Amino acid sequence: MAEAASLTVSVWRGAEQGSFARFEVPARANQTVLDVVTYIQRELDPSLAYRFACRVGMCGSCAMTVNGRARWTCRTHVRKVVDADGALELRPLANLPVIRDLAADLxxxxxxxxxxxxxxxxxxxxxxxxxxxxxxxxxxxxxxxxxxxxxxxxxxxxxxxxxxxxxxxxxxxxxxxxxxxxxxxxxxxxxxxxxxxxxxxxxxxxxxxxxxxxxxxxxxxxxxxxxxxxxxxxxxxxxxxxxxx
Ligand code: SF4
Ligand code: SF4
Ligand code: FES
The missing domain is CATH 1.10.1060.10 (Alpha-helical ferredoxin)
Structure with a gap:
Protein backbone atom coordinates (compact mmCIF):
# COMPACT_ATOMS: atom_id res chain seq x y z
CA MET A 1 0.00 0.00 0.00
CA ALA A 2 1.41 3.43 -0.95
CA GLU A 3 1.98 5.75 1.96
CA ALA A 4 -0.52 8.63 2.28
CA ALA A 5 0.90 12.05 1.36
CA SER A 6 -0.49 13.56 4.52
CA LEU A 7 -1.72 12.61 7.95
CA THR A 8 -4.95 13.77 9.51
CA VAL A 9 -4.17 14.55 13.12
CA SER A 10 -6.78 15.24 15.81
CA VAL A 11 -5.21 17.05 18.73
CA TRP A 12 -6.78 17.75 22.11
CA ARG A 13 -7.05 21.50 22.80
CA GLY A 14 -8.02 22.94 26.16
CA ALA A 15 -7.75 21.60 29.68
CA GLU A 16 -10.12 19.03 31.25
CA GLN A 17 -12.84 20.65 29.15
CA GLY A 18 -11.88 21.06 25.54
CA SER A 19 -12.26 19.55 22.11
CA PHE A 20 -10.22 18.16 19.26
CA ALA A 21 -8.71 20.34 16.55
CA ARG A 22 -7.76 18.78 13.21
CA PHE A 23 -4.57 19.37 11.30
CA GLU A 24 -3.15 18.05 8.04
CA VAL A 25 0.53 17.20 8.38
CA PRO A 26 2.84 16.05 5.56
CA ALA A 27 3.68 12.35 5.89
CA ARG A 28 7.41 11.62 5.92
CA ALA A 29 9.55 8.51 6.08
CA ASN A 30 10.59 7.52 9.60
CA GLN A 31 8.50 10.30 11.12
CA THR A 32 7.87 10.02 14.85
CA VAL A 33 4.71 11.12 16.63
CA LEU A 34 6.77 13.84 18.31
CA ASP A 35 7.87 15.06 14.85
CA VAL A 36 4.18 15.42 13.95
CA VAL A 37 3.38 17.41 17.08
CA THR A 38 6.43 19.61 16.57
CA TYR A 39 5.42 20.27 12.96
CA ILE A 40 1.96 21.38 14.09
CA GLN A 41 3.40 23.69 16.73
CA ARG A 42 6.05 25.20 14.46
CA GLU A 43 4.14 25.44 11.20
CA LEU A 44 0.42 25.46 11.94
CA ASP A 45 -0.40 26.58 15.48
CA PRO A 46 2.34 28.04 17.73
CA SER A 47 -0.03 28.11 20.70
CA LEU A 48 -0.09 24.30 21.00
CA ALA A 49 1.21 23.18 24.42
CA TYR A 50 3.17 19.93 24.71
CA ARG A 51 6.30 18.71 26.43
CA PHE A 52 9.56 17.13 25.34
CA ALA A 53 13.26 17.49 26.06
CA CYS A 54 15.75 14.84 24.92
CA ARG A 55 14.06 13.37 21.78
CA VAL A 56 16.03 10.17 22.30
CA GLY A 57 14.08 8.22 24.91
CA MET A 58 15.95 9.37 27.99
CA CYS A 59 14.03 12.14 29.73
CA GLY A 60 10.53 10.66 29.88
CA SER A 61 8.79 13.96 29.17
CA CYS A 62 7.13 13.38 25.78
CA ALA A 63 4.50 10.75 26.66
CA MET A 64 0.94 11.23 25.40
CA THR A 65 -2.09 9.16 24.49
CA VAL A 66 -1.69 8.14 20.86
CA ASN A 67 -4.74 6.57 19.23
CA GLY A 68 -6.03 5.55 22.65
CA ARG A 69 -2.82 4.23 24.14
CA ALA A 70 -0.13 5.84 26.30
CA ARG A 71 3.25 5.97 24.55
CA TRP A 72 6.48 7.89 24.53
CA THR A 73 6.29 9.90 21.32
CA CYS A 74 9.92 10.62 20.46
CA ARG A 75 10.59 6.91 19.84
CA THR A 76 7.21 5.99 18.35
CA HIS A 77 7.15 5.85 14.57
CA VAL A 78 3.93 7.08 13.03
CA ARG A 79 3.73 4.12 10.66
CA LYS A 80 3.48 1.74 13.62
CA VAL A 81 0.50 3.47 15.24
CA VAL A 82 -1.40 5.24 12.51
CA ASP A 83 -4.77 3.75 11.55
CA ALA A 84 -5.63 2.50 8.07
CA ASP A 85 -6.88 5.95 6.99
CA GLY A 86 -3.67 7.65 8.03
CA ALA A 87 -5.35 9.23 11.07
CA LEU A 88 -3.77 10.02 14.43
CA GLU A 89 -5.56 11.09 17.60
CA LEU A 90 -3.44 12.71 20.28
CA ARG A 91 -4.54 13.42 23.84
CA PRO A 92 -2.66 14.16 27.03
CA LEU A 93 -1.81 11.22 29.29
CA ALA A 94 -4.78 9.70 31.13
CA ASN A 95 -5.11 9.55 34.95
CA LEU A 96 -3.47 12.97 35.39
CA PRO A 97 -4.85 16.52 35.46
CA VAL A 98 -4.53 18.34 32.15
CA ILE A 99 -2.59 21.58 32.18
CA ARG A 100 -3.33 22.48 28.58
CA ASP A 101 -3.55 20.67 25.25
CA LEU A 102 -1.10 17.73 25.29
CA ALA A 103 0.62 18.68 28.55
CA ALA A 104 -0.52 16.67 31.57
CA ASP A 105 0.36 17.70 35.13
CA LEU A 106 2.82 15.13 36.49
S1 SF4 B 1 6.41 3.21 31.93
FE1 SF4 B 1 6.56 3.50 34.13
S2 SF4 B 1 8.15 2.07 34.80
FE2 SF4 B 1 8.36 2.31 32.58
S3 SF4 B 1 9.83 3.96 32.32
FE3 SF4 B 1 7.83 4.92 32.25
S4 SF4 B 1 7.42 5.55 34.40
FE4 SF4 B 1 9.12 4.08 34.43
S1 SF4 C 1 -3.08 -3.02 38.35
FE1 SF4 C 1 -1.79 -1.31 37.58
S2 SF4 C 1 0.14 -1.56 38.68
FE2 SF4 C 1 -0.94 -3.52 38.89
S3 SF4 C 1 -0.22 -4.79 37.17
FE3 SF4 C 1 -2.07 -3.72 36.44
S4 SF4 C 1 -1.30 -1.85 35.44
FE4 SF4 C 1 0.37 -2.65 36.72
S1 FES D 1 11.64 13.55 24.55
FE1 FES D 1 12.82 12.57 26.14
S2 FES D 1 11.94 10.55 26.25
FE2 FES D 1 10.91 11.49 24.57
Missing part, protein backbone atom coordinates in the same frame (compact mmCIF):
# COMPACT_ATOMS: atom_id res chain seq x y z
CA UNK A 107 2.81 16.51 40.05
CA UNK A 108 0.47 13.78 41.43
CA UNK A 109 2.63 11.11 39.78
CA UNK A 110 5.85 12.33 41.41
CA UNK A 111 4.10 13.05 44.74
CA UNK A 112 3.38 9.35 44.85
CA UNK A 113 7.08 8.50 44.39
CA UNK A 114 7.66 10.59 47.45
CA UNK A 115 4.81 8.89 49.37
CA UNK A 116 6.29 5.50 48.44
CA UNK A 117 9.58 6.71 49.95
CA UNK A 118 11.27 6.60 46.59
CA UNK A 119 14.38 8.39 47.83
CA UNK A 120 17.60 6.59 48.70
CA UNK A 121 18.37 6.74 52.43
CA UNK A 122 22.05 5.93 53.04
CA UNK A 123 22.37 3.27 55.75
CA UNK A 124 25.78 4.35 56.96
CA UNK A 125 25.07 8.07 56.97
CA UNK A 126 21.87 8.66 58.91
CA UNK A 127 22.07 12.44 58.71
CA UNK A 128 22.28 12.37 54.94
CA UNK A 129 26.05 12.79 54.95
CA UNK A 130 27.92 11.23 52.04
CA UNK A 131 29.52 7.91 53.14
CA UNK A 132 33.30 8.01 53.08
CA UNK A 133 33.72 4.88 51.01
CA UNK A 134 31.94 3.39 48.01
CA UNK A 135 29.79 0.37 48.88
CA UNK A 136 30.73 -2.78 46.99
CA UNK A 137 27.59 -4.54 45.77
CA UNK A 138 28.34 -7.75 43.83
CA UNK A 139 26.65 -7.48 40.41
CA UNK A 140 25.55 -11.12 40.48
CA UNK A 141 23.83 -10.97 43.88
CA UNK A 142 20.07 -11.59 43.86
CA UNK A 143 19.25 -8.22 45.38
CA UNK A 144 21.47 -6.34 42.95
CA UNK A 145 19.82 -8.10 40.02
CA UNK A 146 16.33 -7.26 41.38
CA UNK A 147 17.32 -3.61 41.78
CA UNK A 148 19.01 -3.44 38.37
CA UNK A 149 15.89 -4.82 36.67
CA UNK A 150 13.86 -1.75 37.63
CA UNK A 151 16.42 1.00 37.82
CA UNK A 152 16.20 2.34 34.25
CA UNK A 153 12.81 3.99 34.80
CA UNK A 154 12.68 7.38 33.06
CA UNK A 155 9.57 8.62 34.88
CA UNK A 156 7.49 8.87 31.71
CA UNK A 157 4.20 7.91 33.46
CA UNK A 158 3.12 5.65 30.58
CA UNK A 159 2.51 2.86 33.09
CA UNK A 160 0.59 5.19 35.41
CA UNK A 161 -1.66 6.36 32.58
CA UNK A 162 -2.27 2.72 31.58
CA UNK A 163 -3.27 1.40 35.02
CA UNK A 164 -6.96 0.78 35.73
CA UNK A 165 -6.42 0.82 39.48
CA UNK A 166 -4.97 4.34 39.27
CA UNK A 167 -8.10 5.33 37.33
CA UNK A 168 -10.38 3.88 40.00
CA UNK A 169 -8.48 4.92 43.11
CA UNK A 170 -6.90 8.37 43.32
CA UNK A 171 -4.80 7.28 46.26
CA UNK A 172 -3.16 4.27 44.62
CA UNK A 173 0.58 4.82 44.40
CA UNK A 174 0.79 3.29 40.95
CA UNK A 175 3.29 1.09 39.13
CA UNK A 176 6.25 3.47 38.77
CA UNK A 177 6.36 4.57 42.42
CA UNK A 178 6.04 0.96 43.57
CA UNK A 179 8.71 -0.15 41.10
CA UNK A 180 11.01 2.53 42.52
CA UNK A 181 10.26 1.36 46.07
CA UNK A 182 11.18 -2.20 45.08
CA UNK A 183 14.56 -1.12 43.69
CA UNK A 184 15.31 0.55 47.02
CA UNK A 185 14.06 -2.39 49.12
CA UNK A 186 16.71 -4.39 47.24
CA UNK A 187 19.45 -1.80 47.62
CA UNK A 188 21.71 -3.16 50.34
CA UNK A 189 23.12 0.33 50.97
CA UNK A 190 19.70 1.72 51.86
CA UNK A 191 18.53 2.03 55.47
CA UNK A 192 14.85 2.85 54.92
CA UNK A 193 13.42 -0.63 54.32
CA UNK A 194 10.94 -0.75 57.23
CA UNK A 195 9.47 2.71 56.60
CA UNK A 196 9.33 2.04 52.89
CA UNK A 197 7.47 -1.23 53.29
CA UNK A 198 5.03 0.52 55.64
CA UNK A 199 4.53 3.20 53.00
CA UNK A 200 3.72 0.72 50.21
CA UNK A 201 1.40 -1.55 52.22
CA UNK A 202 -2.34 -1.02 52.49
CA UNK A 203 -5.09 0.10 50.14
CA UNK A 204 -3.01 2.75 48.42
CA UNK A 205 -0.10 0.38 47.96
CA UNK A 206 0.92 -2.89 46.41
CA UNK A 207 -2.02 -4.92 47.71
CA UNK A 208 -4.40 -2.99 45.45
CA UNK A 209 -2.59 -4.08 42.29
CA UNK A 210 -4.68 -6.53 40.26
CA UNK A 211 -1.68 -7.87 38.36
CA UNK A 212 -3.25 -7.06 35.01
CA UNK A 213 0.21 -6.17 33.69
CA UNK A 214 -0.77 -3.23 31.49
CA UNK A 215 2.14 -1.37 33.09
CA UNK A 216 4.60 -4.06 32.10
CA UNK A 217 3.15 -4.47 28.62
CA UNK A 218 3.37 -0.73 27.87
CA UNK A 219 6.55 0.39 29.61
CA UNK A 220 8.72 1.76 26.80
CA UNK A 221 11.87 0.81 28.71
CA UNK A 222 10.74 -2.81 28.96
CA UNK A 223 10.66 -2.70 32.73
CA UNK A 224 8.35 -4.97 34.69
CA UNK A 225 6.59 -2.96 37.42
CA UNK A 226 4.08 -5.77 37.85
CA UNK A 227 6.84 -8.14 39.01
CA UNK A 228 8.28 -5.42 41.24
CA UNK A 229 4.88 -5.07 42.90
CA UNK A 230 4.68 -8.83 43.37
CA UNK A 231 8.11 -8.60 45.03
CA UNK A 232 6.81 -5.98 47.47
CA UNK A 233 3.86 -8.22 48.31
CA UNK A 234 6.22 -11.11 49.01
CA UNK A 235 8.52 -8.96 51.15
CA UNK A 236 5.56 -7.74 53.21
CA UNK A 237 4.25 -11.28 53.58
CA UNK A 238 7.55 -12.66 54.85
CA UNK A 239 8.27 -9.71 57.11
CA UNK A 240 4.83 -10.14 58.70
CA UNK A 241 5.18 -13.92 59.00
CA UNK A 242 8.60 -13.66 60.58
CA UNK A 243 7.48 -10.93 62.99
CA UNK A 244 9.71 -8.27 61.47
CA UNK A 245 6.81 -5.81 61.17
Missing amino acids: APFFDKWSRARGTFQPKDAPDGAVPEDFAVVPPASKQRREADAGIECIGCAVCYASCDVVAWNDEYLGPAALNRAWTLVNDVRDGGRAERLDAVAGDAGCHSCHSTQSCTERCPKNLDPSSAIAGLKRALFWDTLLGRR
Whole structure:
Protein backbone atom coordinates (compact mmCIF):
# COMPACT_ATOMS: atom_id res chain seq x y z
CA MET A 1 0.00 0.00 0.00
CA ALA A 2 1.41 3.43 -0.95
CA GLU A 3 1.98 5.75 1.96
CA ALA A 4 -0.52 8.63 2.28
CA ALA A 5 0.90 12.05 1.36
CA SER A 6 -0.49 13.56 4.52
CA LEU A 7 -1.72 12.61 7.95
CA THR A 8 -4.95 13.77 9.51
CA VAL A 9 -4.17 14.55 13.12
CA SER A 10 -6.78 15.24 15.81
CA VAL A 11 -5.21 17.05 18.73
CA TRP A 12 -6.78 17.75 22.11
CA ARG A 13 -7.05 21.50 22.80
CA GLY A 14 -8.02 22.94 26.16
CA ALA A 15 -7.75 21.60 29.68
CA GLU A 16 -10.12 19.03 31.25
CA GLN A 17 -12.84 20.65 29.15
CA GLY A 18 -11.88 21.06 25.54
CA SER A 19 -12.26 19.55 22.11
CA PHE A 20 -10.22 18.16 19.26
CA ALA A 21 -8.71 20.34 16.55
CA ARG A 22 -7.76 18.78 13.21
CA PHE A 23 -4.57 19.37 11.30
CA GLU A 24 -3.15 18.05 8.04
CA VAL A 25 0.53 17.20 8.38
CA PRO A 26 2.84 16.05 5.56
CA ALA A 27 3.68 12.35 5.89
CA ARG A 28 7.41 11.62 5.92
CA ALA A 29 9.55 8.51 6.08
CA ASN A 30 10.59 7.52 9.60
CA GLN A 31 8.50 10.30 11.12
CA THR A 32 7.87 10.02 14.85
CA VAL A 33 4.71 11.12 16.63
CA LEU A 34 6.77 13.84 18.31
CA ASP A 35 7.87 15.06 14.85
CA VAL A 36 4.18 15.42 13.95
CA VAL A 37 3.38 17.41 17.08
CA THR A 38 6.43 19.61 16.57
CA TYR A 39 5.42 20.27 12.96
CA ILE A 40 1.96 21.38 14.09
CA GLN A 41 3.40 23.69 16.73
CA ARG A 42 6.05 25.20 14.46
CA GLU A 43 4.14 25.44 11.20
CA LEU A 44 0.42 25.46 11.94
CA ASP A 45 -0.40 26.58 15.48
CA PRO A 46 2.34 28.04 17.73
CA SER A 47 -0.03 28.11 20.70
CA LEU A 48 -0.09 24.30 21.00
CA ALA A 49 1.21 23.18 24.42
CA TYR A 50 3.17 19.93 24.71
CA ARG A 51 6.30 18.71 26.43
CA PHE A 52 9.56 17.13 25.34
CA ALA A 53 13.26 17.49 26.06
CA CYS A 54 15.75 14.84 24.92
CA ARG A 55 14.06 13.37 21.78
CA VAL A 56 16.03 10.17 22.30
CA GLY A 57 14.08 8.22 24.91
CA MET A 58 15.95 9.37 27.99
CA CYS A 59 14.03 12.14 29.73
CA GLY A 60 10.53 10.66 29.88
CA SER A 61 8.79 13.96 29.17
CA CYS A 62 7.13 13.38 25.78
CA ALA A 63 4.50 10.75 26.66
CA MET A 64 0.94 11.23 25.40
CA THR A 65 -2.09 9.16 24.49
CA VAL A 66 -1.69 8.14 20.86
CA ASN A 67 -4.74 6.57 19.23
CA GLY A 68 -6.03 5.55 22.65
CA ARG A 69 -2.82 4.23 24.14
CA ALA A 70 -0.13 5.84 26.30
CA ARG A 71 3.25 5.97 24.55
CA TRP A 72 6.48 7.89 24.53
CA THR A 73 6.29 9.90 21.32
CA CYS A 74 9.92 10.62 20.46
CA ARG A 75 10.59 6.91 19.84
CA THR A 76 7.21 5.99 18.35
CA HIS A 77 7.15 5.85 14.57
CA VAL A 78 3.93 7.08 13.03
CA ARG A 79 3.73 4.12 10.66
CA LYS A 80 3.48 1.74 13.62
CA VAL A 81 0.50 3.47 15.24
CA VAL A 82 -1.40 5.24 12.51
CA ASP A 83 -4.77 3.75 11.55
CA ALA A 84 -5.63 2.50 8.07
CA ASP A 85 -6.88 5.95 6.99
CA GLY A 86 -3.67 7.65 8.03
CA ALA A 87 -5.35 9.23 11.07
CA LEU A 88 -3.77 10.02 14.43
CA GLU A 89 -5.56 11.09 17.60
CA LEU A 90 -3.44 12.71 20.28
CA ARG A 91 -4.54 13.42 23.84
CA PRO A 92 -2.66 14.16 27.03
CA LEU A 93 -1.81 11.22 29.29
CA ALA A 94 -4.78 9.70 31.13
CA ASN A 95 -5.11 9.55 34.95
CA LEU A 96 -3.47 12.97 35.39
CA PRO A 97 -4.85 16.52 35.46
CA VAL A 98 -4.53 18.34 32.15
CA ILE A 99 -2.59 21.58 32.18
CA ARG A 100 -3.33 22.48 28.58
CA ASP A 101 -3.55 20.67 25.25
CA LEU A 102 -1.10 17.73 25.29
CA ALA A 103 0.62 18.68 28.55
CA ALA A 104 -0.52 16.67 31.57
CA ASP A 105 0.36 17.70 35.13
CA LEU A 106 2.82 15.13 36.49
CA ALA A 107 2.81 16.51 40.05
CA PRO A 108 0.47 13.78 41.43
CA PHE A 109 2.63 11.11 39.78
CA PHE A 110 5.85 12.33 41.41
CA ASP A 111 4.10 13.05 44.74
CA LYS A 112 3.38 9.35 44.85
CA TRP A 113 7.08 8.50 44.39
CA SER A 114 7.66 10.59 47.45
CA ARG A 115 4.81 8.89 49.37
CA ALA A 116 6.29 5.50 48.44
CA ARG A 117 9.58 6.71 49.95
CA GLY A 118 11.27 6.60 46.59
CA THR A 119 14.38 8.39 47.83
CA PHE A 120 17.60 6.59 48.70
CA GLN A 121 18.37 6.74 52.43
CA PRO A 122 22.05 5.93 53.04
CA LYS A 123 22.37 3.27 55.75
CA ASP A 124 25.78 4.35 56.96
CA ALA A 125 25.07 8.07 56.97
CA PRO A 126 21.87 8.66 58.91
CA ASP A 127 22.07 12.44 58.71
CA GLY A 128 22.28 12.37 54.94
CA ALA A 129 26.05 12.79 54.95
CA VAL A 130 27.92 11.23 52.04
CA PRO A 131 29.52 7.91 53.14
CA GLU A 132 33.30 8.01 53.08
CA ASP A 133 33.72 4.88 51.01
CA PHE A 134 31.94 3.39 48.01
CA ALA A 135 29.79 0.37 48.88
CA VAL A 136 30.73 -2.78 46.99
CA VAL A 137 27.59 -4.54 45.77
CA PRO A 138 28.34 -7.75 43.83
CA PRO A 139 26.65 -7.48 40.41
CA ALA A 140 25.55 -11.12 40.48
CA SER A 141 23.83 -10.97 43.88
CA LYS A 142 20.07 -11.59 43.86
CA GLN A 143 19.25 -8.22 45.38
CA ARG A 144 21.47 -6.34 42.95
CA ARG A 145 19.82 -8.10 40.02
CA GLU A 146 16.33 -7.26 41.38
CA ALA A 147 17.32 -3.61 41.78
CA ASP A 148 19.01 -3.44 38.37
CA ALA A 149 15.89 -4.82 36.67
CA GLY A 150 13.86 -1.75 37.63
CA ILE A 151 16.42 1.00 37.82
CA GLU A 152 16.20 2.34 34.25
CA CYS A 153 12.81 3.99 34.80
CA ILE A 154 12.68 7.38 33.06
CA GLY A 155 9.57 8.62 34.88
CA CYS A 156 7.49 8.87 31.71
CA ALA A 157 4.20 7.91 33.46
CA VAL A 158 3.12 5.65 30.58
CA CYS A 159 2.51 2.86 33.09
CA TYR A 160 0.59 5.19 35.41
CA ALA A 161 -1.66 6.36 32.58
CA SER A 162 -2.27 2.72 31.58
CA CYS A 163 -3.27 1.40 35.02
CA ASP A 164 -6.96 0.78 35.73
CA VAL A 165 -6.42 0.82 39.48
CA VAL A 166 -4.97 4.34 39.27
CA ALA A 167 -8.10 5.33 37.33
CA TRP A 168 -10.38 3.88 40.00
CA ASN A 169 -8.48 4.92 43.11
CA ASP A 170 -6.90 8.37 43.32
CA GLU A 171 -4.80 7.28 46.26
CA TYR A 172 -3.16 4.27 44.62
CA LEU A 173 0.58 4.82 44.40
CA GLY A 174 0.79 3.29 40.95
CA PRO A 175 3.29 1.09 39.13
CA ALA A 176 6.25 3.47 38.77
CA ALA A 177 6.36 4.57 42.42
CA LEU A 178 6.04 0.96 43.57
CA ASN A 179 8.71 -0.15 41.10
CA ARG A 180 11.01 2.53 42.52
CA ALA A 181 10.26 1.36 46.07
CA TRP A 182 11.18 -2.20 45.08
CA THR A 183 14.56 -1.12 43.69
CA LEU A 184 15.31 0.55 47.02
CA VAL A 185 14.06 -2.39 49.12
CA ASN A 186 16.71 -4.39 47.24
CA ASP A 187 19.45 -1.80 47.62
CA VAL A 188 21.71 -3.16 50.34
CA ARG A 189 23.12 0.33 50.97
CA ASP A 190 19.70 1.72 51.86
CA GLY A 191 18.53 2.03 55.47
CA GLY A 192 14.85 2.85 54.92
CA ARG A 193 13.42 -0.63 54.32
CA ALA A 194 10.94 -0.75 57.23
CA GLU A 195 9.47 2.71 56.60
CA ARG A 196 9.33 2.04 52.89
CA LEU A 197 7.47 -1.23 53.29
CA ASP A 198 5.03 0.52 55.64
CA ALA A 199 4.53 3.20 53.00
CA VAL A 200 3.72 0.72 50.21
CA ALA A 201 1.40 -1.55 52.22
CA GLY A 202 -2.34 -1.02 52.49
CA ASP A 203 -5.09 0.10 50.14
CA ALA A 204 -3.01 2.75 48.42
CA GLY A 205 -0.10 0.38 47.96
CA CYS A 206 0.92 -2.89 46.41
CA HIS A 207 -2.02 -4.92 47.71
CA SER A 208 -4.40 -2.99 45.45
CA CYS A 209 -2.59 -4.08 42.29
CA HIS A 210 -4.68 -6.53 40.26
CA SER A 211 -1.68 -7.87 38.36
CA THR A 212 -3.25 -7.06 35.01
CA GLN A 213 0.21 -6.17 33.69
CA SER A 214 -0.77 -3.23 31.49
CA CYS A 215 2.14 -1.37 33.09
CA THR A 216 4.60 -4.06 32.10
CA GLU A 217 3.15 -4.47 28.62
CA ARG A 218 3.37 -0.73 27.87
CA CYS A 219 6.55 0.39 29.61
CA PRO A 220 8.72 1.76 26.80
CA LYS A 221 11.87 0.81 28.71
CA ASN A 222 10.74 -2.81 28.96
CA LEU A 223 10.66 -2.70 32.73
CA ASP A 224 8.35 -4.97 34.69
CA PRO A 225 6.59 -2.96 37.42
CA SER A 226 4.08 -5.77 37.85
CA SER A 227 6.84 -8.14 39.01
CA ALA A 228 8.28 -5.42 41.24
CA ILE A 229 4.88 -5.07 42.90
CA ALA A 230 4.68 -8.83 43.37
CA GLY A 231 8.11 -8.60 45.03
CA LEU A 232 6.81 -5.98 47.47
CA LYS A 233 3.86 -8.22 48.31
CA ARG A 234 6.22 -11.11 49.01
CA ALA A 235 8.52 -8.96 51.15
CA LEU A 236 5.56 -7.74 53.21
CA PHE A 237 4.25 -11.28 53.58
CA TRP A 238 7.55 -12.66 54.85
CA ASP A 239 8.27 -9.71 57.11
CA THR A 240 4.83 -10.14 58.70
CA LEU A 241 5.18 -13.92 59.00
CA LEU A 242 8.60 -13.66 60.58
CA GLY A 243 7.48 -10.93 62.99
CA ARG A 244 9.71 -8.27 61.47
CA ARG A 245 6.81 -5.81 61.17
S1 SF4 B 1 -0.22 -4.79 37.17
FE1 SF4 B 1 -0.94 -3.52 38.89
S2 SF4 B 1 0.14 -1.56 38.68
FE2 SF4 B 1 0.37 -2.65 36.72
S3 SF4 B 1 -1.30 -1.85 35.44
FE3 SF4 B 1 -2.07 -3.72 36.44
S4 SF4 B 1 -3.08 -3.02 38.35
FE4 SF4 B 1 -1.79 -1.31 37.58
S1 SF4 C 1 8.15 2.07 34.80
FE1 SF4 C 1 8.36 2.31 32.58
S2 SF4 C 1 6.41 3.21 31.93
FE2 SF4 C 1 6.56 3.50 34.13
S3 SF4 C 1 7.42 5.55 34.40
FE3 SF4 C 1 9.12 4.08 34.43
S4 SF4 C 1 9.83 3.96 32.32
FE4 SF4 C 1 7.83 4.92 32.25
S1 FES D 1 11.64 13.55 24.55
FE1 FES D 1 12.82 12.57 26.14
S2 FES D 1 11.94 10.55 26.25
FE2 FES D 1 10.91 11.49 24.57
